[in-house]
Amino acid sequence: MLVALGGNAILRRGEKGTAEKQLENIRVTCRHLVKLVVDGYGLIITHGNGPQVGEILLKNELSKSVLAPMPLDVCGAQSQGMIGYMLQQSMRNEMKKAAIEIPVVSLVTQTVVDEWDEAFENPRKPIGLFYSGSEAEVLRREKGWQMVEDSGRGYRRVVSSPEPREIVEWEAIKRLFESGVVVIAAGGGGVPTVMGEDGSLRGVEAVIDKDLVAQMLANYVQADFLLMLTDVENVFLNYRKPSQVTIDRMSVAEARRYLQKGYFAPGSMGPKVEAAIRFVETGGERAIIASLEKAVEALAGSAGTTIQGEG
Amino acid sequence: MLVALGGNAILRRGEKGTAEKQLENIRVTCRHLVKLVVDGYGLIITHGNGPQVGEILLKNELSKSVLAPMPLDVCGAQSQGMIGYMLQQSMRNEMKKAAIEIPVVSLVTQTVVDEWDEAFENPRKPIGLFYSGSEAEVLRREKGWQMVEDSGRGYRRVVSSPEPREIVEWEAIKRLFESGVVVIAAGGGGVPTVMGEDGSLRGVEAVIDKDLVAQMLANYVQADFLLMLTDVENVFLNYRKPSQVTIDRMSVAEARRYLQKGYFAPGSMGPKVEAAIRFVETGGERAIIASLEKAVEALAGSAGTTIQGEG
Numbered sequence: 001m002l003v004a005l006g007g008n009a010i011l012r013r014g015e016k017g018t019a020e021k022q023l024e025n026i027r028v029t030c031r032h033l034v035k036l037v038v039d040g041y042g043l044i045i046t047h048g049n050g051p052q053v054g055e056i057l058l059k060n061e062l063s064k065s066v067l068a069p070m071p072l073d074v075c076g077a078q079s080q081g082m083i084g085y086m087l088q089q090s091m092r093n094e095m096k097k098a099a100i101e102i103p104v105v106s107l108v109t110q111t112v113v114d115e116w117d118e119a120f121e122n123p124r125k126p127i128g129l130f131y132s133g134s135e136a137e138v139l140r141r142e143k144g145w146q147m148v149e150d151s152g153r154g155y156r157r158v159v160s161s162p163e164p165r166e167i168v169e170w171e172a173i174k175r176l177f178e179s180g181v182v183v184i185a186a187g188g189g190g191v192p193t194v195m196g197e198d199g200s201l202r203g204v205e206a207v208i209d210k211d212l213v214a215q216m217l218a219n220y221v222q223a224d225f226l227l228m229l230t231d232v233e234n235v236f237l238n239y240r241k242p243s244q245v246t247i248d249r250m251s252v253a254e255a256r257r258y259l260q261k262g263y264f265a266p267g268s269m270g271p272k273v274e275a276a277i278r279f280v281e282t283g284g285e286r287a288i289i290a291s292l293e294k295a296v297e298a299l300a301g302s303a304g305t306t307i308q309g310e311g
Numbered sequence: 312m313l314v315a316l317g318g319n320a321i322l323r324r325g326e327k328g329t330a331e332k333q334l335e336n337i338r339v340t341c342r343h344l345v346k347l348v349v350d351g352y353g354l355i356i357t358h359g360n361g362p363q364v365g366e367i368l369l370k371n372e373l374s375k376s377v378l379a380p381m382p383l384d385v386c387g388a389q390s391q392g393m394i395g396y397m398l399q400q401s402m403r404n405e406m407k408k409a410a411i412e413i414p415v416v417s418l419v420t421q422t423v424v425d426e427w428d429e430a431f432e433n434p435r436k437p438i439g440l441f442y443s444g445s446e447a448e449v450l451r452r453e454k455g456w457q458m459v460e461d462s463g464r465g466y467r468r469v470v471s472s473p474e475p476r477e478i479v480e481w482e483a484i485k486r487l488f489e490s491g492v493v494v495i496a497a498g499g500g501g502v503p504t505v506m507g508e509d510g511s512l513r514g515v516e517a518v519i520d521k522d523l524v525a526q527m528l529a530n531y532v533q534a535d536f537l538l539m540l541t542d543v544e545n546v547f548l549n550y551r552k553p554s555q556v557t558i559d560r561m562s563v564a565e566a567r568r569y570l571q572k573g574y575f576a577p578g579s580m581g582p583k584v585e586a587a588i589r590f591v592e593t594g595g596e597r598a599i600i601a602s603l604e605k606a607v608e609a610l611a612g613s614a615g616t617t618i619q620g621e622g
Contacts, residue, residue, distance in 0.1 A: 018379040055378050056389070062374040067366055068329040074393055078367070081392020082385055084419040085502055085514075092479070093511040105483040106419040108395040108495075168403070172416040172492050181483050184419075191396055200404040203396075 002223045003033060004214035004275075005047040006230035009292055010083060017055055023086050030090040032229075034098050035296050037182070044177050044221060045087065046214040049079040049188030057128050072127070072159065073191050073203030080108055080187040087184050095182075104182040110168040110201065111190030111208050117162035125161050125207050130154035160206045164189065164213045168201065170220040177221050189213040215275035219282040226279045226287040227299065228272050233291045235273060235305040237263050249306040252280050276307040313534040314344065315525035315586075316358040317541035320603055321394060328366055334397050341401040343540075345409050346607050348493070355488050355532060356398065357525040360390040360499030365438065367393075372440050383438070383470065384502050384514030391419055391498040398495050406493075415493040421479040421512065422501030422519050428473035436472050436518050441465035471517045475500065475524045479512065481531040488532050500524040526586035530593040537590045537598040538610065539583050544602045546584060546616040548574050560617040563591050587618040 009029040010022055036043060053075050060069035070078070084106025091104045123146045131139065136147040136155035150156040167173075173185045189208035193201040211228060218226040237245040237258065250258070255277050264270040269289075276287030290297075290304025298304030320340040321333055347354060364386050371380035381389070395417025402415045434457045442450065447458040447466035461467040478484075478501060487494045500519035504512040522539060529537040548556040548569065561569070566588050575581040580600075587598030601608075601615025609615030 016379060019381050019385050059370040059374040059378060062377060063370040066373060067370060068327060070330050070393070074330050074396065077392040077396030078389040079392065081388040081390065081395070081419055082381070084392070085385065085388030085421070088419060088480075089421060089504070089512050089514070096510050103480065103483045105480050108392055108399060108417040108419075110396070110400060169399075169414065169416050172414045172487060175490050175492070176483060176487065179486050181486070193400070199407050201400050203400070 001036070001041050001225040001227055002044045002046065002214060002218035002221070003036070003295075004211055004226065004228045005029065005045060005292075006228070007048040007050055008231040009047065009229065010086075011051050012231075017051055019086075023090065026086050026090045027094070029292060030087070030094040032292050032295050033091065034094045034100070036299070037095060037100055037102065038098055039296065039299075042177060042180060043182045044173065044217065044223065045091075045182070045184045046186045046210060046217065047083055047087065047184070047188070048210050049076065049083060052083055053079040053188060054127065061129050071203065072205035072207075073193070076188050076191045077108060080106065080191070083187055084184050091182060091184075102180060102182055104184070105176065106184035106187070107169055107173055107176075109173070109186045109190045110193045111164045111186065111213055112166040112168060112195055112201065113162035113192050113204065113206060113208060114165055115194040115204075117160070119160040119162040120206075123158040123160040125159050126150050126156040127159055127207070128157050130156055161209060162192070162206055164208050164216055167213065167217050167220060168193070170217060173217065174221045186210070186213050186217050209271045211271045211275040212278070215279045215287075218279055218284060222283070224285045225299070226276065226284055227295065228275065228287070228289045229292045229295055230272065230289065231291065233294055233303065235264070235269060235289050239265070239269070247305045249301075249308065252277050252307060252309055255307050273307070280307060280309055312347070312352050312536040312538055313355045313357065313525060313529035313532070314347070314606075315522055315537065315539045316340065316356060316603075317539070318359040318361055319542040320358065320540065321397075322362050323542075328362055330397075334401070337397050337401045338405070340603060341398070341405040343603050343606050344402065345405045345411070347610070348406060348411055348413065349409055350607065350610075353488060353491060354493045355484065355528065355534065356402075356493070356495045357497045357521060357528065358394055358398065358495070358499070359521050360387065360394060363394055364390040364499060368439050382514065383516035383518075384504070387499050387502045388419060391417065391502070394498055395495050402493055402495075413491060413493055415495070416487065417495035417498070418480055418484055418487075420484070420497045420501045421504045422475045422497065422524055423477040423479060423506055423512065424473035424503050424515065424517060424519060425476055426505040426515075428471070430471040430473040431517075434469040434471040436470050437461050437467040438470055438518070439468050441467055472520060473503070473517055475519050475527055478524065478528050478531060479504070481528060484528065485532045497521070497524050497528050520582045522582045522586040523589070526590045526598075529590055529595060533594070535596045536610070537587065537595055538606065539586065539598070539600045540603045540606055541583070541600065542602065544605055544614065546575070546580060546600050550576070550580070558616045560612075560619065563588050563618060563620055566618050584618070591618060591620055
């Protein structure tokens, strides 16, 4: 099974991103995940990296008068190393407590995107520091960054969020998964790369939706379940409105219809439902969206939202 | 075979550590390594991370009034992600040019050290920024850092360099290696961890000799050769003196004798020769110390220094 961890599995909204706090949260997360291992499931774990890559990027910008700043793809790879390390250490420790000795590793993962993806014409994802109008102008000119005014607080760089096309390291991930190793991979949706005409890869400064990459990886390795764990217990219609409806299960057709009608928030539940649909349509058995705490119940069908081929 | 890359494979002395420069050097490195793949060798690649983890650490110190600095173990994991990414991308690209399609991956790797290692009583490895005497006093008091006066330029933190005891992820590395994947692992000697009485791991702020870890990994995976590539072509006696002698091959007994007589510099050729001795003594066929450019010739015995059981 592939478990896609939401950002709250590592750092909750408003928390200060110290190593201690992140490790503390990750320990709790791993305690939940180990229950799945105890139940006999093989795991591939993917995770977000938004706050972490954001901090690495800021540290680079704040030190740029002294040290060469790293581009976004390299910062993303750093965040994979950092989060992977904390996750694999905690998973091992929590499994050990349950008397389970299974190897756990994190793999640095690259995701290929299309250089001609229309997202590159219209970058929308703000990253890094806020700058004044004149600073923004300099960055625009000298670095070619696209800058936009953001929430009245100044100018920020925006990057694109292209569609994932291929996960470069999927084969090694599959081999390890099939040999019973717990594999952490595709952190933050993978490091974004584009493929030249000669087939060579190079990093690009972009972000990739982590849920869509998790789905792609789940299909590549032929996982039976795609379990997306987040900070809400279910998928809802009319979320946080008086008319809120909890969805326990829905067919792919229903999910597609709700999605098209705009029931799910774009950078939030929308991509999760889209990932669920694609997973099942590409041969996956079941996609489940649930809270971290209810992972086991969600697999048993008594919590969370299950998306399947048949209603 | 296990190939241990020296620091010069990524960044040469005096070069500015931009991403571009490092990627450029890594591309050259990978062109040499691909020759070994073309010759039919399976590869595990280890690498140093000194300048890279140093820069990540400095960026943390320079931004600490704004963002929580990460401890040394987490910075090390970040450097593994970063260097692993650049290496695996370049290896793939260079193999592609040679029409070879073999998966390449980097694994985040932890190394266990002994909490009671005597090195912890006597930390000697300076890291991070230079501080004034009064700043040093504050850091000593508030963070428990050990501070020493360094080369007349101020005070620096010193950390320990304990002996490696175990590589946590060796089994997954071995499985991938045996299945034909090119594996990048144990970057910077692995992230240093200690094991609690309950068997749980936690990171420690230390550095581990990367050559000794490379040797340990080479023995774990039962590699036939340990190839340490550096910026000199051979092991020498009386290096850079008028009486300099080039060693083409030596037995383990000879190597041990020279080492004990102090022929090899401590943090430089010394650990490489020590690693070579341990590798052969633990069952490895041949250890070779050579320059990156002469890797192929060194394997054929016409360059570099070979250390074997028999003279």
